Amino acid sequence: MKKTFKIKNLGCANCAAKMERRIKKLDGVDSASVSFMTSRLTIEADDERIEEIARKADSICRGIEPGCAVEL
Amino acid sequence: MNSEHKKILIRLAAGLCFLLAALLLPAEELFGEKYASFAELGLYLISYLIVGGDVLLRAIRNILHGQLFDENFLMSVATIGAFFLAEYTEAVAVMLFYQVGELFQSIAVSRSRSSIAELMDIRPDYANVEREGALSRVEPDDVKVGEIIVIKPGERVPLDGEIVEGESRLDTAALTGESLPRDAGVGDVIVSGAVNLSGVLRVCVTKLYGESTVSRILELVENAGDKKARAENFITRFARYYTPAVCGLALLLAVIPPLVFSLDWGAWVRRGLIFLVVSCPCALVISVPMSFFGGIGGASRRGILVKGSSFLEVLSKTDTVVFDKTGTLTSGSFTVVAVHPQSVSEEQLLEYAAYAESFSDHPIARSILSAHGKEIDRSRISRAGETRGHGVFAVVDGRTVVAGNAALMEGNGVGYHECHIAGTTVHIAIDGNYEGHVIISDMLKDDASRAVSELKALGVSTTAMLTGDMEQVAASVAKELSIDTYSSELLPEQKVEALERLLMGKRPKTSLAFVGDGINDAPVLARADVGIAMGALGSDAAIEAADIVLMNDRPSDIAVAVRIARKTMGIVRQNIWFALGVKVGVLVLAAAGIANMWMAVFADVGVAVLAILNAMRCLRLSE
Numbered sequence: 204m205k206k207t208f209k210i211k212n213l214g215c216a217n218c219a220a221k222m223e224r225r226i227k228k229l230d231g232v233d234s235a236s237v238s239f240m241t242s243r244l245t246i247e248a249d250d251e252r253i254e255e256i257a258r259k260a261d262s263i264c265r266g267i268e269p270g271c272a273v274e275l
Numbered sequence: 276m277n278s279e280h281k282k283i284l285i286r287l288a289a290g291l292c293f294l295l296a297a298l299l300l301p302a303e304e305l306f307g308e309k310y311a312s313f314a315e316l317g318l319y320l321i322s323y324l325i326v327g328g329d330v331l332l333r334a335i336r337n338i339l340h341g342q343l344f345d346e347n348f349l350m351s352v353a354t355i356g357a358f359f360l361a362e363y364t365e366a367v368a369v370m371l372f373y374q375v376g377e378l379f380q381s382i383a384v385s386r387s388r389s390s391i392a393e394l395m396d397i398r399p400d401y402a403n404v405e406r407e408g409a410l411s412r413v414e415p416d417d418v419k420v421g422e423i424i425v426i427k428p429g430e431r432v433p434l435d436g437e438i439v440e441g442e443s444r445l446d447t448a449a450l451t452g453e454s455l456p457r458d459a460g461v462g463d464v465i466v467s468g469a470v471n472l473s474g475v476l477r478v479c480v481t482k483l484y485g486e487s488t489v490s491r492i493l494e495l496v497e498n499a500g501d502k503k504a505r506a507e508n509f510i511t512r513f514a515r516y517y518t519p520a521v522c523g524l525a526l527l528l529a530v531i532p533p534l535v536f537s538l539d540w541g542a543w544v545r546r547g548l549i550f551l552v553v554s555c556p557c558a559l560v561i562s563v564p565m566s567f568f569g570g571i572g573g574a575s576r577r578g579i580l581v582k583g584s585s586f587l588e589v590l591s592k593t594d595t596v597v598f599d600k601t602g603t604l605t606s607g608s609f610t611v612v613a614v615h616p617q618s619v620s621e622e623q624l625l626e627y628a629a630y631a632e633s634f635s636d637h638p639i640a641r642s643i644l645s646a647h648g649k650e651i652d653r654s655r656i657s658r659a660g661e662t663r664g665h666g667v668f669a670v671v672d673g674r675t676v677v678a679g680n681a682a683l684m685e686g687n688g689v690g691y692h693e694c695h696i697a698g699t700t701v702h703i704a705i706d707g708n709y710e711g712h713v714i715i716s717d718m719l720k721d722d723a724s725r726a727v728s729e730l731k732a733l734g735v736s737t738t739a740m741l742t743g744d745m746e747q748v749a750a751s752v753a754k755e756l757s758i759d760t761y762s763s764e765l766l767p768e769q770k771v772e773a774l775e776r777l778l779m780g781k782r783p784k785t786s787l788a789f790v791g792d793g794i795n796d797a798p799v800l801a802r803a804d805v806g807i808a809m810g811a812l813g814s815d816a817a818i819e820a821a822d823i824v825l826m827n828d829r830p831s832d833i834a835v836a837v838r839i840a841r842k843t844m845g846i847v848r849q850n851i852w853f854a855l856g857v858k859v860g861v862l863v864l865a866a867a868g869i870a871n872m873w874m875a876v877f878a879d880v881g882v883a884v885l886a887i888l889n890a891m892r893c894l895r896l897s898e
Contacts, residue, residue: 207498214381216561217346220511236501239561240388240568245501266340269333 206253208244209274210237210264218268225267226260235260244273277385283378286325287371293322294367319363327354327370344518346555356548357872360541369552369872376880380561383887387565390572390894397449397468397489399433405477415467415484426476432469435487436478438462443474450492451826452578468492491818495580499571502583503564506847510563514556521862525550528866542868549865552875553858562850562886569893570843576894578826579836586822589805591840594785596735596833597777599799600742600752602792603809604726604830605717609638611646613696616711624711628703631669631676634659639699640667642715662686666701677704684709697751716748719755726830727756733837739777741770741799770799778803790833796820807833843893850886857882 213219219239226235226246233247244264248256254275261273297318306314324331327350334347342348350373357366402415405423415433418424423439426432432445444456447469456472459465465478467489484490529547532538567584574581581587601607616624629647632640633656644651659669665686666679677687678701684691689704691712698716702709727738740761742749749763762773774789781787789796789803792810797820800806808821810828818824825832861878864870 214384215346215557216564217511217514217556220514220560221342223511224515236503238499238501239564241497241499242388243497245498267337267342269336 204250204253205245205247206257208246208257208260210242210244211272211274212270213237213239213242213264213268214271215268218271221267222260222264225263226256229256229259229263231256280378280382283374287374287378290322290326290367290371293318293325294364294371297322297367298364316363319358319367323354323358323367323370326367326374327351330370330374344522344554346557349518349522349551349555353548353551353872353875356544356551360545360548362545365872369876372873372876373552373880376876376884379884380557380880380887383884383891384561384565387569387887387891390891397431398493399431399467399489402433403427403430415487418480418484420480420483422480424478424480426471426478428471428473428475430471432465432467432471432478433489434467434478434480434484435465435482436480437464438476439479440477441474443476444472446470446472450488450578452576453827492580495582495818495824496571496575499568499581499583502585504567504584504588504847506588506844506851507563507567507584510559510851514560517559518554518556521550521554524862525554546865546868549870549872549875550862552872553861553865553878555879558854558858558879558883558886559851561883562854562890563847565887565890566843566847566850566893569846569890570839573843573894574836574839577832577835577839579832579839580818580824580826581836582822582824586805587840587843589786590788590823590837591844592784592786593788593805593837593840594735595737595739595777595781595787596730597739597741597774597787597789597803598758598830599789599791599796600740600744600749601717603790604723604740604752604756605719606828607717607792609642609699609715609717611642611713612698612716613694613714614646614711615694615714617709619710624703625713627671627676627705627710628678628701628713630656630671631659631667631678631703634669635661635667639701639715643701643713646713674706678702697747699745699748717744719752720828720830722829722831724756726833727758729831729834730837733834733841735837736782737777737780741765741773743767743770767795767798770796771802774799774802788833790830807836839893846889846893850889853889854882854886 216239219237223235223237226232231248231252236245244260246253246256246260257273257275261275264271264273297315330347331351334351337345337347350370354366354370357369399415401412402418403410403425404413404418405425410425418434424434424436438459438461440461442460445459445465446456448454450468467487525547528550529544532543533540567587570587571581571584598604614621614625625647628643630651632643633651655672657670661667662679662683665683666677668675668677677683681691681702684702684704687704689707689709691702691709694700694712694714696714698714700712700714702712704710730738738758740749740753740758742763743765744763746763749761753761765773778787786804788805788807789799790807790809791800800808800820805823806821807823807825809825809830823836857878861870861874865875
């Protein structure tokens with residue numbers, strides 16, 4: 204299933220690229236994309252795991268850019 | 276500028292005051308010779324912490340998170356290094372300049388985000404729904420199919436539906452880029468997102484909000500970031516290696532010459548620090564997605580929806596354009612273009628044909644009926660039937676009328692002759708005698724010929740047409756529009772085969788675009804390098820299948836789309852080369868000892884701001 208989340212306070216394009224790279228490597232993720240311009244994260248993963256993955260993605264984003272958060 | 280930006284601005288101004296104080300105050304007179312230098316250093320440090328404290332904090336925090344080589348870290352090392360070299364003014368000023376640049380960049384990004392969001396401001400806020408005899412204002416999401424909504428002048432159509440009462444003009448500019456309002460009356464289907472201009476409309480809702488045109492378009496535009504262009508992926512991958520590489524060089528530059536050649540430590544460490552500032556990747560990384568986003572936003576303003584930056588990239592290399600015929604180059608509505616009777620009058624022949632066809636709902640039958648233009652008196656017809664795929668027969672006023680193709684005539688043993696006009700021929704026989712024929716043809720769209728010539732002018736080398744229609748019709752359309760090649764009488768699967776052949780024949784490193792109306796072209800749209808669906812207003816299938824969706828029914832928009840794609844790619848390339856060029860230039864100058872830290876900061880944030888401003892040009896396309 205594909206699901207899109209909004210990322211708050213995404214201000215740095217290079218950080219967006221780093222987030223995308225790290226989220227793609229998460230276990231269970233088929234594909235992931237972070238769009239800097241639209242401040243959106245799209246994750247493709249199994250239905251049951253998507254919430255768990257989104258929470259992990261949130262902590263990745265917070266770690267890379269302070270103040271950043273995935274709206275769950 | 277939002278409140279966050281204002282706060283930063285105030286902070287930077289305060290920092291600047293302390294910097295000026297450190298520079299201008301007569302420290303020796305105030306603090307005495309002994310403490311003057313400490314006082315100065317104190318002022319510099321206060322200024323530095325006010326201006327760059329957040330950068331330091333973030334740098335420390337990110338190191339703890341295992342993030343080396345991020346901008347905060349690089350700027351911190353460079354400026355602290357300058358402090359150790361006793362270049363206080365430079366250390367503070369560079370941090371200040373960097374922060375101002377970051378602020379500019381942040382303002383520019385949020386500006387362009389909102390200006391593009393404004394372009395797509397088609398989301399309706401509410402719907403007036405008739406419930407239990409009263410009108411109530413609800414969320415569009417809460418309205419069910421079959422309910423009646425009322426749209427007043429000035430309001431946005433919240434859901435797709437059919438007009439049951441009222442007449443008005445609708446402004447669809449936000450959806451299609453078409454500035455001319457459309458007339459709408461009872462029975463017309465209207466789409467959400469359009470603005471009602473003049474009259475009050477009562478509309479029966481035909482689709483839930485989630486399935487309505489406006490939701491689909493918004494979804495498409497918001498997901499446009501998913502499919503990233505190669506240029507975009509290239510630049511993020513490049514940045515990944517660029518920063519560590521330049522940092523490594525910085526270290527070597529600071530250490531090797533003094534150690535190996537016993538040169539001055541101060542001068543070479545300084546050069547190394549300049550390298551660190553230049554190694555920041557943001558200017559490169561920000562400019563590319565920004566340009567693509569501008570291009571996608573600019574296209575959507577013209578009623579051209581692009582599903583991702585990768586498709587703009589592919590479209591810009593278009594060298595072959597393949598058209599579907601019916602519904603794409605032609606309007607898809609058939610009209611009678613000629614009536615050729617043998618012995619009776621034209622009017623009589625058309626009347627017989629109309630009576631024979633009156634029970635059929637085939638597009639050909641409908642075109643004959645509308646050409647006849649009079650009421651059909653059903654009592655005159657005693658018997659009627661259809662020979663599937665060939666034509667119809669009816670007994671009218673006791674005479675047997677057979678109308679259909681050549682095979683039907685042969686089947687009935689009627690001698691007929693072909694017509695010199697291209698089109699679908701309906702032969703008519705009465706009581707076994709040939710009475711003539713009617714020619715039906717699909718009208719070319721007004722701008723079909725302009726579409727082809729504009730593409731040629733843009734340097735597209737091959738235009739082709741694939742159609743299921745007859746050879747004769749295809750040939751005449753191709754000739755009239757000067758399309759290079761065509762294939763006719765194709766079944767849907769043969770269309771894919773024909774497209775494969777064209778794909779094999781195209782020049783290397785160019786792309787092939789297929790343009791269809793999206794209704795039965797899905798496999799071909801998917802197979803082409805870039806699939807373009809036309810006239811998608813209200814057609815869900817087209818929005819699903821294509822990479823690029825033209826909201827209007829105008830084939831000439833293809834040329835507009837190609838121009839936007841090329842302009843966007845031009846700006847992307849300019850930004851990449853400009854940012855890289857300035858950075859490499861400053862690196863070379865720094866290694867030679869000519870550049871200072873100011874230039875290095877410009878190479879980072881200055882370039883980023885300029886690249887963003889350049890990217891915003893993608894939004895505009897000159898006529």
